[in-house]
Amino acid sequence: MxxxxxxxxxxxxxxxxxxxxxxVDEADFVYLKEKTNATAGNLSVQIDKLTTxxxxxxxxxxxxxxxxxxxxxxxxxxxxxxxxxxxxxxxIINL
Amino acid sequence: MxxxxxxxxxxxxxxxxxxxxxxVDEADFVYLKEKTNATAGNLSVQIDKLTTxxxxxxxxxxxxxxxxxxxxxxxxxxxxxxxxxxxxxxxIINL
DNA sequence: ATAGCTTGGTTTATAATATAAACCAAATGG
DNA sequence: CCATTTGGTTTATATTATAAACCAAGCTAT
Numbered sequence: 001m002x003x004x005x006x007x008x009x010x011x012x013x014x015x016x017x018x019x020x021x022x023x024v025d026e027a028d029f030v031y032l033k034e035k036t037n038a039t040a041g042n043l044s045v046q047i048d049k050l051t052t053x054x055x056x057x058x059x060x061x062x063x064x065x066x067x068x069x070x071x072x073x074x075x076x077x078x079x080x081x082x083x084x085x086x087x088x089x090x091x092i093i094n095l
Numbered sequence: 096m097x098x099x100x101x102x103x104x105x106x107x108x109x110x111x112x113x114x115x116x117x118x119v120d121e122a123d124f125v126y127l128k129e130k131t132n133a134t135a136g137n138l139s140v141q142i143d144k145l146t147t148x149x150x151x152x153x154x155x156x157x158x159x160x161x162x163x164x165x166x167x168x169x170x171x172x173x174x175x176x177x178x179x180x181x182x183x184x185x186x187i188i189n190l
Numbered sequence: 191a192t193a194g195c196t197t198g199g200t201t202t203a204t205a206a207t208a209t210a211a212a213c214c215a216a217a218t219g220g
Numbered sequence: 221c222c223a224t225t226t227g228g229t230t231t232a233t234a235t236t237a238t239a240a241a242c243c244a245a246g247c248t249a250t
Contacts, residue, residue, distance in 0.1 A: 002111050002131065010107060011237075012100050019097070019186045029198070036097065042238050044200055060199095065246070067198055085187050091114045092180050092190070106208075124227070137209050139229055155228095160217070162227055 002090055008053050009084040013038050014046045018081050021056060021073040029069040047071060055080055097185055103148050104179040108133050109141045113176050116151060116168040124164040142166060150175055 009015055016036045020027055027035075033043050047069075050056045055077030061068045073081075104110055111131045115122055122130075128138050142164075145151045150172030156163045168176075184190050 002114070005107050005110075007107075007236090010105070012102075012105060013237080015100075015186055016097050023188075033198090039239060040197095040199060041201080041240075044198095045237080048200095062245095067245085069199075085190060088183075088187070088190065091110050092183075093114075093118075102207090108208080128227090134210060135226095135228060136211075136230080139227095140208080143229095157216095162216080164228075 003087045005087055005091075006080060006084045008049065008055065009080060011046070013042060014050055017043075017046060017050060017071070018055065018073065018077065021071060022078060022081055026070060026072045028071070032071065050077070053077075053080075098182045100182055100186075101175060101179045103144065103150065104175060106141070108137060109145055112138075112141060112145065112166070113150065113168065113172065116166060117173060117176055121165060121167045123166070127166065145172070148172075148175075 009018060013036060016038075017032055020032060020035055029040075029043065029047070032038075032047075033040060036043065038046075047056070047058065051058050054074060056071050056073050059070045059072075061070065104113060108131060111133075112127055115127060115130055124135075124138065124142070127133075127142075128135060131138065133141075142151070142153065146153050149169060151166050151168050154165045154167075156165065180190075
């Protein structure tokens with residue numbers, strides 16, 4: 001039987017962010033914004049949700065000239081992503 | 096760059112319905128309801144959306160003792176599903 | 191130095207979506 | 221018959237995604 005798709009990951013922008021972070025293992029706000037083509041506001045909100053869920057860690061650095069928000073995926077986030085993918089396979093089997 | 100995920104398919108219940116129909120090629124309302132664990136109302140709405148999009152065809156048969164709503168995927172729907180999966184692969188290597 | 195633009199965001203409002211609750215007609219069961 | 225079940229649809233509500241408006245700090249030309 002088809003299992004539940006983690007609603008936190010089953011969202012285009014959040015999935016994109018996780019997808020980027022899983023291969024890069026660290027990326028800042030500007031990079032994520034460029035790669036995902038998201039608006040800053042949308043990205044900010046979705047990053048917050050992923051952070052609250054413990055799927056990513058965020059470091060805000062104000063020491064440089066310009067603020068820099070850097071994100072990295074957590075172990076919990078990586079596991080959630082992998083498990084999301086497993087569930088997804090159930091939906092797209094036979095392809 | 097990550098492509099847009101067809102919002103019509105990027106929905107748990109609609110994806111489940113399409114996933115079931117792609118392998119079975121015909122299924123009725125009751126069957127889909129059981130397999131997806133959806134409420135009748137939710138399923139009804141999502142079936143409407145898939146129909147309006149031309150992703151599935153619906154046949155309502157009232158000739159038997161009880162009404163029977165039977166669904167089958169269209170060529171357009173099959174293509175959309177396959178293309179959705181391709182886009183998804185961009186997000187998830189090894190899917 | 192300061193008025194105005196850019197950068198890197200956050201907060202808040204709105205649009206869109208998913209979901210459940212309420213409802214309906216026909217069939218069935220006691 | 222009257223109540224319940226079956227097979228749905230319609231409508232209301234909760235949740236989500238998204239954009240618009242906003243803000244502070246830094247740069248730029250005047």
